[in-house]
Amino acid sequence: MENFNRLNDLYFKKLLGDKKRKNLTLSFLNGILNKDDENCFTDITFLDKDNEPLTLDGKLSKLDIRADLNDGTQVDIEVQVCPFKLMAERSLYYWSKMYSEQLEKGAEYKKLKKAIAINLLAFDYLEDEQDWHNIYNLLNVKSYNKLTDHIEIHFLELPKFTLKDMRKIRASEAWIAYFSGKYSKEELEEIAMTTPAIKEAVEFEDTFLQNKIERRAYEQREKAIRDYYSYMSAFKEEGLEQGLQEGITLGMKKANINTAINLLKLGVDVDTIVKGTGLSIQDVEALKIKIK
Template sequence: MENFNRLNDLYFKKLLGDKKRKNLTLSFLNGILNKDDKNCFTDISFLDKDNEPLTLDGKLSKLDIRADLNDGTQVDIEVQVCPFKLMAERSLYYWSKMYSEQLEKGAEYKKLKKAIAINLLAFDYLEDEQDWHNIYNLLNEKSHKKLTDHIEIHFLELPKFTLKDMRKIRASEAWIAYFSGKYSKKELEEIAMTTPAIKEAVEFEDTFLQDKIERRAYEQREKAIRDYYSYMSAFKEEGLQQGLQQGLQQGLQQGLQQGIRKVAINLLKANMSIDFISQNTGLNEQEILHLQQLITK
């Protein structure tokens, strides 16, 4: 299927949010977090969120997968399709919830584990950053030393990604290449030679699209996203037109008022009576007297 959107919430969650394919999720996480064979994550438990509603302002544009890793590390993978200016604030908010929810009432702080937020974005967000992958920690302003390794927030911006050398591809690059939609099936097959998980992802994608029910659900979600963009575009265009009309009307009104005041000033200078000026300009006596005071100053 051409132009298949791999960031579609239904597809993404079935691919990386299902315990049946947790090996793919582990491959994605170990790649993004730059883990090697010695310190890689070996198991993952998903937090069940299947009962969350799909709403226009929430799940349409935002999808997250919460999970616990084998060493207790907490991770939240968020996919954001629609541009959102407050990604940093929202990511920090969800990170704080994920971190604080580890402790039950009365539990000791030493039981807290590292919490990682990964934001997979379909748009450019960090204007001053050129790299597609940026990591944020809690650092000392002067020494740049970490206060703690418990906080880690990643931003993965798909539009900034370009594969430089397919022969030396890293696991993280392989996954971003897959989700970016910039590469053909043939190119993905070449990528899969170095990252076997991508081959399994492509095979699952084919199975997903051959399932009529799954494909129908996918297409409905894509239509909802298109409609959302269409509505937003129409609202912006309508708002712009209204703003232009209001601005034009205000400008004409201001210009007319200035013209009337100028005529009144000229009539005052010609020693015309206040009654005459009022009848020919529509200004009241107080307004004309105010103009007269401005002239005499």
């Protein structure tokens, strides 16, 4: 399917949020978190957070995959397709819930494990950063020493991604190349030669699109997203037009007020000023009292 959107929330969750394909999720996480064969995550348990939209044209932008890794690390993967200015605040909020929910009442703090938030964004968000992958920790503002390794927040900005050398591709780059939609099936097949998980992802994609029910659900969600953008664009244009008209009206009123004040200072009667400026009698009378 041409122009297939791999960030579609229904598809993404079926690809990386299903225990039947947890090997793909582990490949994605180990790649993004830069794990090698010696310290890589070897197992994952998905936590059902019941974040599916209630209807196909409902909640469009947020996907939440929550999981525990084999060493107890908590991880949250979010996909955001619609631009959102408060992405940092929202990510921190969800990270804090993930971190705090580890402890039951009365439990000891030493039982807390590292929590990682990964935000996969279909838009540019970090204006001051040029790299497509940026990681944030809790640091001392003077020494830059890390306070704790328990907090880690990743932002992956797809528009900033460019594959530099397909022959030396890393697993993280292979996955971002796949999700970016910038590369053809032939190029993905070449990438799959170094990252077998991508080959499996492409094969699952073909199976997904051949399923009429799955494809229909995918198309309905894509239509809902297009409608969202269309509505937002229309509201923005209407708001700009209304704001321009209000600005013109306000400017004219200010000009008429200044004219009325000058005429009052010259001794012109109120009725003549009302006719000449369009202001109400009450407005002109109020100005008359004000300048006395």
